[in-house]
Amino acid sequence: MPLADKARPKSFDEVAGQKHLLGEGRPLRRMLEAGHYPSLVFYGPPGTGKTTVADIVARQSGKFMRRINATTASLSDIKAALTSSGSLEGQGGILLYIDEIQYFNKKQQQSLLEYVEDGRVTLICSTTDNPFFCIYPALLSRSAVFEFKGVPAEEMVSALIRGMALLCEEYGDKPVEDGVFPIIARAVNGDVRKALSLLENSYFASDDKLDTETVKELCEMTGLRAGRNGDDHFDCLSALHKSIRGSDPDAAVHYLCRALEGGDITGVCRRLLCAASEDIGLAAPMAIAVVNACVDSANRIGMPEARLPLAEAAIYLATLPKSNSAYAAYNAALADISEGLIGNVPRHLQNVHADSKGEEREQGYKYPHDYPNHYVRQQYLPDELKGKKYYEYGNNRTEQAAKEYHERLTGKKQ
Numbered sequence: 001m002p003l004a005d006k007a008r009p010k011s012f013d014e015v016a017g018q019k020h021l022l023g024e025g026r027p028l029r030r031m032l033e034a035g036h037y038p039s040l041v042f043y044g045p046p047g048t049g050k051t052t053v054a055d056i057v058a059r060q061s062g063k064f065m066r067r068i069n070a071t072t073a074s075l076s077d078i079k080a081a082l083t084s085s086g087s088l089e090g091q092g093g094i095l096l097y098i099d100e101i102q103y104f105n106k107k108q109q110q111s112l113l114e115y116v117e118d119g120r121v122t123l124i125c126s127t128t129d130n131p132f133f134c135i136y137p138a139l140l141s142r143s144a145v146f147e148f149k150g151v152p153a154e155e156m157v158s159a160l161i162r163g164m165a166l167l168c169e170e171y172g173d174k175p176v177e178d179g180v181f182p183i184i185a186r187a188v189n190g191d192v193r194k195a196l197s198l199l200e201n202s203y204f205a206s207d208d209k210l211d212t213e214t215v216k217e218l219c220e221m222t223g224l225r226a227g228r229n230g231d232d233h234f235d236c237l238s239a240l241h242k243s244i245r246g247s248d249p250d251a252a253v254h255y256l257c258r259a260l261e262g263g264d265i266t267g268v269c270r271r272l273l274c275a276a277s278e279d280i281g282l283a284a285p286m287a288i289a290v291v292n293a294c295v296d297s298a299n300r301i302g303m304p305e306a307r308l309p310l311a312e313a314a315i316y317l318a319t320l321p322k323s324n325s326a327y328a329a330y331n332a333a334l335a336d337i338s339e340g341l342i343g344n345v346p347r348h349l350q351n352v353h354a355d356s357k358g359e360e361r362e363q364g365y366k367y368p369h370d371y372p373n374h375y376v377r378q379q380y381l382p383d384e385l386k387g388k389k390y391y392e393y394g395n396n397r398t399e400q401a402a403k404e405y406h407e408r409l410t411g412k413k414q
Contacts, residue, residue: 003200007163016159017151039123044148047191050126063095070103101125102134109136150190175209189262249318283323283396323394332390343382
């Protein structure tokens with residue numbers, strides 16, 4: 001049995017990382033400790049504890065656990081697991097754990113609905129992809145979704161200490177040179193399983209003691225990079241985004257490469273798509289379409305070739321004009337809404353079908369297409385916010401052209 005399985009935590013307190021989910025007083029932990037076990041979707045990078053937490057939930061709930069790996073399971077495998085809900089072993093309830101559910105097609109996912117809906121099966125799914133893209137919406141709506149994050153290096157050390165104790169107990173004591181655990185923890189980009197595998201390999205590759213040189217050599221041989229300055233994978237993702245925002249294509253490619261070689265194509269794609277809207281925005285409105293095409297291409301062809309469209313996207317974004325006007329406008333509107341500055345939707349903008357039969361009132365809405373240049377002046381914001389400005393045109397050619405057109409159309413200077 002691999003060390004990662006031997007060292008698997010038995011309680012929430014032993015799980016490395018995920019304090020936002022499993023820390024004292026956090027919603028997921030409180031819900032489970034209260035004995036409430038809904039269907040759950042766990043998503044996040046590999047080696048972050050999704051399967052481990054599912055095991056702990058199964059033990060706490062007292063339900064019989066069935067496991068399916070969607071990469072190899074067929075529809076008949078699903079049906080076999082579901083029918084066990086009517087067997088003797090399933091009398092206390094079935095907890096069905098599906099790993100990598102993104103590999104199930106729509107029909108396979110639909111086959112779960114009836115059992116989840118009537119409570120015969122408690123479903124826990126894990127995926128490394130965004131569940132809102134890869135899980136059937138009806139199934140997703142019946143589940144609580146929780147994001148698992150890469151484990152910070154400092155929080156991973158406890159798992160390595162536990163793993164080393166198991167190795168010494170089974171195979172004999174070996175002293176550990178100072179700095180070994182932090183080197184391993186920084187090298188694996190938040191993946192605890194990978195860290196324990198590296199620790200196990202290092203144990204058997206070393207002689208009298210576990211030394212830093214052996215660990216560093218194994219990091220390089222396995223394609224991992226032990227960071228000399230302590231920066232981890234998530235700093236690279238942040239630096240990628242900020243380099244794009246700062247219009248530095250060289251730095252963007254550098255951090256893109258580091259993040260991809262760390263194995264996180266999902267995080268890279270998310271950052272690129274976010275930057276296209278947050279930082280380029282209305283200065284080049286088609287950027288989001290171009291980047292989305294690059295991301296789609298990358299996910300279709302996979303690594304290592306995926307690096308090509310993603311590098312194209314990173315350089316493209318870094319060299320475009322920048323505008324955060326849409327981002328700023330939304331935040332300005334959110335600030336008012338958060339403070340209760342909402343008001344009623346003006347009568348002429350309300351849904352005409354909202355009136356009860358026999359009580360229809362004239363709305364007074366002016367249909368812009370019936371007027372010259374498809375424009376007519378009328379109030380759109382609630383009375384309480386009349387005249388409020390959220391959007392400020394960015395200082396770039398595209399938005400300035402839009403501003404000039406809008407001023408000509410409305411006769412108002414912005």
